Amino acid sequence: MNITVVGSGYVGLVTASCLASSGNHVMAADSDRHKIEALSRGKCTFFEPGLREMLADGLDSGRLKFSTDIANAVSQAQVVFICVGTPSLEDGSADLSAVEDIACSIAQNMSDGLLVVIKSTVPVGAARRVSELIESRTAHPCTVVSNPEFLREGTALNDFLRPDRVVVGTNDPEAMQVMRELYAPFVRTNQNILFVSNEAAEMIKYASNAYLATRISFINEIADICARTGVDVGQVRAGLGADKRIGSGYLFPGAGYGGSCFPKDVQALIHVGQQAGADVGILRQVHLRNERQKRLLAEMVLERLGPDLTGRTIALWGLAFKPDTDDIRQAPAMEVIRRLRQAGATLRCYDPKACLNARYELGDVGDGVTFECDPYAVLDGADALVICTEWNEFRTPQFDVIRRKLKERIIFDGRNLYEPATLLRQRLEYHSIGRQPTAPVKSISSKPIRNAV
Numbered sequence: 001m002n003i004t005v006v007g008s009g010y011v012g013l014v015t016a017s018c019l020a021s022s023g024n025h026v027m028a029a030d031s032d033r034h035k036i037e038a039l040s041r042g043k044c045t046f047f048e049p050g051l052r053e054m055l056a057d058g059l060d061s062g063r064l065k066f067s068t069d070i071a072n073a074v075s076q077a078q079v080v081f082i083c084v085g086t087p088s089l090e091d092g093s094a095d096l097s098a099v100e101d102i103a104c105s106i107a108q109n110m111s112d113g114l115l116v117v118i119k120s121t122v123p124v125g126a127a128r129r130v131s132e133l134i135e136s137r138t139a140h141p142c143t144v145v146s147n148p149e150f151l152r153e154g155t156a157l158n159d160f161l162r163p164d165r166v167v168v169g170t171n172d173p174e175a176m177q178v179m180r181e182l183y184a185p186f187v188r189t190n191q192n193i194l195f196v197s198n199e200a201a202e203m204i205k206y207a208s209n210a211y212l213a214t215r216i217s218f219i220n221e222i223a224d225i226c227a228r229t230g231v232d233v234g235q236v237r238a239g240l241g242a243d244k245r246i247g248s249g250y251l252f253p254g255a256g257y258g259g260s261c262f263p264k265d266v267q268a269l270i271h272v273g274q275q276a277g278a279d280v281g282i283l284r285q286v287h288l289r290n291e292r293q294k295r296l297l298a299e300m301v302l303e304r305l306g307p308d309l310t311g312r313t314i315a316l317w318g319l320a321f322k323p324d325t326d327d328i329r330q331a332p333a334m335e336v337i338r339r340l341r342q343a344g345a346t347l348r349c350y351d352p353k354a355c356l357n358a359r360y361e362l363g364d365v366g367d368g369v370t371f372e373c374d375p376y377a378v379l380d381g382a383d384a385l386v387i388c389t390e391w392n393e394f395r396t397p398q399f400d401v402i403r404r405k406l407k408e409r410i411i412f413d414g415r416n417l418y419e420p421a422t423l424l425r426q427r428l429e430y431h432s433i434g435r436q437p438t439a440p441v442k443s444i445s446s447k448p449i450r451n452a453v
């Protein structure tokens with residue numbers, strides 16, 4: 001099939017590359033000229049495991065092409081996927097201006113029988129509005145379906161190529177047939193395509209993200225109760241997750257969820273609910289708990305080292321909002337850095353992939369933040385280490401090097417990567433989420449530390 005994908009970011013580039021890999025001819029379009037130039041040369045504009053190779057294969061095969069000429073790309077397509085961003089507006093609602101721009105461009109350049117597929121996350125009623133927008137600007141018939149994307153950054157290719165389910169909002173038999181053909185290579189084993197109304201497809205996406213965010217905020221609240229009652233949240237999490245009705249996914253206490261989806265989608269759903277007159281108390285609390293959680297790690301540092309960190313150096317591991325991505329949008333690490341910098345600390349940061357993006361994002365923070373390519377180099381001259389992202393390479397570090405280099409020998413772990421007993425054996429003071437701090441007896445602490453040996 002001849003497909004155009006508009007928007008070549010995380011979702012668009014994965015969609016375009018995967019559809020080209022299954023034999024389609026795909027034109028990936030974007031308004032960002034620099035992005036398109038880089039992609040045309042085979043240079044991936046963000047880090048996603050396996051994507052660089054898939055991009056190279058697509059370009060080599062001639063089935064994947066890139067363009068900034070959206071009008072031309074639309075005019076040649078049988079199917080147009082809309083994959084542009086839908087960021088939060090001030091009031092929390094989703095900004096649909098890019099989606100609507102594309103709709104206008106489609107109306108001006110399409111030919112008969114075009115299928116428009118909305119992959120961007122959009123609120124209930126958006127597909128209908130896009131359809132009306134197109135119909136009001138052209139006499140050509142066209143069908144608009146909502147096909148929300150569920151991929152996770154870090155495992156995006158596998159998620160797209162082997163989805164749990166594909167959700168398609170349409171009852172049009174021709175659109176159903178085209179979508180079945182497009183997804184057939186990816187759902188061979190489970191045939192799991194759900195055809196629902198456009199509105200239900202839109203809501204399924206928001207409800208899915210809101211539910212996952214709820215689990216995270218829930219376990220973070222349990223972690224808070226555990227910390228205050230002397231219970232190890234790690235043990236509670238294990239017992240909770242072992243119940244088949246509950247399962248263990250998205251139940252890890254930590255420094256809060258980030259990324260470009262959960263925070264904005266929870267807020268957008270709150271807005272949709274409010275507009276419809278619904279009680280959105282649960283969703284509101286999910287969001288508020290997460291805002292508090294993102295401040296927690298910095299507060300732990302300030303409580304332990306004092307409110308004035310002038311002259312102190314803090315080493316920080318992990319800038320991305322999750323491992324295996326370079327995405328720092330809404331990442332808890334950004335909040336931690338800003339807060340500690342405000343208190344006067346100098347920060348030395350390491351992340352395997354996200355340093356460039358973080359440097360750009362933190363431009364306003366000034367000279368007090370530096371980035372290194374070696375996790376142990378950032379420890380030189382540092383008082384303490386703060387961990388914000390659970391990259392695999394942090395799971396079994398050289399504790400003896402950490403101990404030798406850190407002046408105060410303290411780790412603040414926002415992802416509960418280690419067993420407190422292990423850190424005690426390693427003679428490191430250890431603060432984590434929802435568990436008692438532990439410290440060797442000689443540690444100097446402004447606050448009594450339980451479990452000292």
Ligand SMILES: NC(=O)c1ccc[n+]([C@@H]2O[C@H](COP(=O)([O-])OP(=O)(O)OC[C@H]3O[C@@H](n4cnc5c(N)ncnc54)[C@H](O)[C@@H]3O)[C@@H](O)[C@H]2O)c1
Binds near residue numbers: 007008
């Ligand atoms: N990133 C994820 O993990 C993920 C997962 C599922 C769904 N989504 C949803 O998919 C959508 C896209 O997310 P993303 O992370 O890929 O965003 P992104 O910011 O990485 O990419 C969006 C792209 O759209 C381009 N763009 C914006 N306006 C345009 C216009 N008018 N014409 C042409 N190109 C335009 C931008 O230049 C950018 O390259 C969002 O609605 C998001 O909520 C994202």
